[in-house]
Amino acid sequence: xxxxxxxxxxxxxxxxxxxxxxxxxxxxxxxxxxxxxxxxxxxxxxxxxxxx
Numbered sequence: 001x002x003x004x005x006x007x008x009x010x011x012x013x014x015x016x017x018x019x020x021x022x023x024x025x026x027x028x029x030x031x032x033x034x035x036x037x038x039x040x041x042x043x044x045x046x047x048x049x050x051x052x
Contacts, residue, residue: 029035 026036
């Protein structure tokens with residue numbers, strides 16, 4: 001019984017660590033295909049990239 005408890009605790013610790021790293025990397029917002037692979041744009045790129 002103790003082996004299964006230790007295994008469950010190890011998996012829970014791994015999942016918590018994975019969630020923490022994902023939160024640091026991706027932030028709080030929802031992940032979708034439109035934003036996940038984009039690099040953050042600077043204000044200069046945003047201003048010059050749009051046509052009016």
